[in-house]
Each structure stands twice: as C-alpha cells, then as structure tokens.
Amino acid sequence: MNSAVGILGLAASALLVAAAVALSAWAGLGLGRSLVGASLRALIQLLALGLILGAIIAPGRSLAWSWAWVMVMIGFAGWTVHRRVPEVRGLGVLSALAFATAALATLGVLFGFGVFPVNGQTIVPLAGLMIGNSMTATVLVSRRVVAELRDKAPEIEARLALGQPSKAASAPYLREALRTALIPQIETTRAVGIIFLPGAMVGLLLAGVDPMDAVQVQIVVMYLVLGSVAMTTSIVGLGLMRRLFTPEHQLVHLPRKNDT
Numbered sequence: 273m274n275s276a277v278g279i280l281g282l283a284a285s286a287l288l289v290a291a292a293v294a295l296s297a298w299a300g301l302g303l304g305r306s307l308v309g310a311s312l313r314a315l316i317q318l319l320a321l322g323l324i325l326g327a328i329i330a331p332g333r334s335l336a337w338s339w340a341w342v343m344v345m346i347g348f349a350g351w352t353v354h355r356r357v358p359e360v361r362g363l364g365v366l367s368a369l370a371f372a373t374a375a376l377a378t379l380g381v382l383f384g385f386g387v388f389p390v391n392g393q394t395i396v397p398l399a400g401l402m403i404g405n406s407m408t409a410t411v412l413v414s415r416r417v418v419a420e421l422r423d424k425a426p427e428i429e430a431r432l433a434l435g436q437p438s439k440a441a442s443a444p445y446l447r448e449a450l451r452t453a454l455i456p457q458i459e460t461t462r463a464v465g466i467i468f469l470p471g472a473m474v475g476l477l478l479a480g481v482d483p484m485d486a487v488q489v490q491i492v493v494m495y496l497v498l499g500s501v502a503m504t505t506s507i508v509g510l511g512l513m514r515r516l517f518t519p520e521h522q523l524v525h526l527p528r529k530n531d532t
Contacts, residue, residue, distance in 0.1 A: 414508060417446060
C-alpha cells in the first residue's frame with residue numbers, strides 16, 4: 273500500500289481497538305464483539321471506498337462518474353433514514369429529496385462562487401461530508417418528530433378539537449425536534465478549534481498543508497455542514513408534518529416499531 277501510513281501503521285492503530293476490547297472485557301460491558309465488528313466493517317468499507325474513488329476521480333475521468341456517485345450516496349442515505357424510522361411511509365423518498373436539495377444549494381454556492389474547483393477530488397468528498405452529517409441529523413429529527421407526536425397524541429388531539437389546524441397544533445413539537453437535531457451541530461461549530469480539531473483539518477495538517485490554509489478549508493467545511501444540516505432537517509421535519517396529518521387535520525396513528 274503506497275501511503276503515508278502503510279500496513280504497519282494500520283496494524284499499529286488496531287492495537288487501540290484491542291485496548292478498547294480489553295477495557296470492555298475488564299469492565300464487563302459486553303461490547304467486545306460490537307467493537308471488533310464495527311472496526312472490521314469500517315476497514316472493509318473504507319478500503320472498498322478507496323478502490324472505488326480511485327477509479328471515479330482518476331485524472332481524465334468524466335465528472336459524470338462523480339455526480340453518479342453522489343446520487344448513489346443520496347439514495348443510500350434516504351434508504352438509511354427510512355430503515356431507522358420505518359413507521360413513516362415515504363420517509364426515504366422525502367429524505368433523499370432533502371439531501372438532493374441541500375446538495376444542489378450548498379455545492380452550488382461553493383462551486384458557483386469558485387470556492388473550490390469543480391472536479392472529482394472536490395465533488396465527492398464535499399458531497400460525502402454534507403450527506404453524511406445531514407443523514408445523522410435527519411434520523412434524529414425524524415425519530416424525535418415521530419416520538420413527540422406519538423407520545424403527545426392526546427395533547428395534539430385536544431388542540432385539534434379546539435379548532436387549531438394541524439400546523440399550529442404540531443408546531444411546538446416540530447420546533448423541539450428541530451432544536452434537538454440542530455443543537456449538536458451548533459455546539460460542534462461553536463467549539464471547533466478550542467476543544468477539538470476536526471478530522472478534515474487534522475488530515476490537511478498531517479499532509480503538510482500550511483495551518484492557515486487548513487483553517488480556511490475547515491471553516492468552509494464547517495459552514496457547509498451547518499447549512500446542509502439546517503436545510504435537510506427543516507425540509508424533512510416539515511414534510512413529516514404533512515405525512516402525519518390527514519387533509520382533514522387528523523393525526524395519523526403511529527404504531528411503535530414492535531407493533532409494525
């Protein structure tokens with residue numbers, strides 16, 4: 273493997289996983305198999321990704337392949353959200369549309385204003401950062417919306433019975449779900465550079481990039497993620513409200529996972 277880390281470096285880093293497994297065994301946490309499984313899965317997936325990206329973003333390769341890979345990521349992310357929140361029909365399509373909208377908006381700004389050149393080396397990594405972080409927040413907001421409307425059904429139905437439309441009756445619960453999904457990213461953005469160094473910046477520094485150049489790239493990446501997370505969670509949250517109420521402003525029954 274021609275890289276700065278090499279096979280020996282990868283093997284050495286696996287000792288840290290072994291230490292985590294040993295700690296789990298010592299404390300009786302029962303997480304050893306999960307730790308090993310997650311580490312092996314990450315290894316296989318990332319090695320496969322490296323081979324795929326090497327072919328997609330090779331010099332002279334058509335940008336159509338890069339954009340096709342972005343579409344694959346969007347589709348997979350939408351399917352993942354649906355799998356995490358199966359109670360809502362059509363959530364996968366709604367999430368995929370939200371990811372696509374955010375990708376068009378955020379990448380349109382970065383490429384349209386010439387922040388980054390348009391090539392495979394920028395399209396795929398930036399889209400991956402945007403979609404990956406947005407997917408986590410979208411799963412969170414979807415779960416929270418479903419849980420809020422299911423657990424607070426009597427309150428919501430009382431509001432509806434008093435004549436409130438579904439949008440007004442559900443507004444406090446949607447607002448709380450969006451806050452829950454956005455606050456982690458807001459706190460991460462607020463603490464960057466003080467409490468921790470983000471992965472993108474660490475990678476650039478390890479590659480020998482000038483610190484100020486690495487900082488500028490990291491700022492752009494943080495803004496990209498923050499904007500895309502806000503956009504996707506808002507689209508999905510509002511879309512969920514349309515799906516969870518009938519046209520007659522009645523709350524749809526939301527079974528629990530073990531009831532489906």
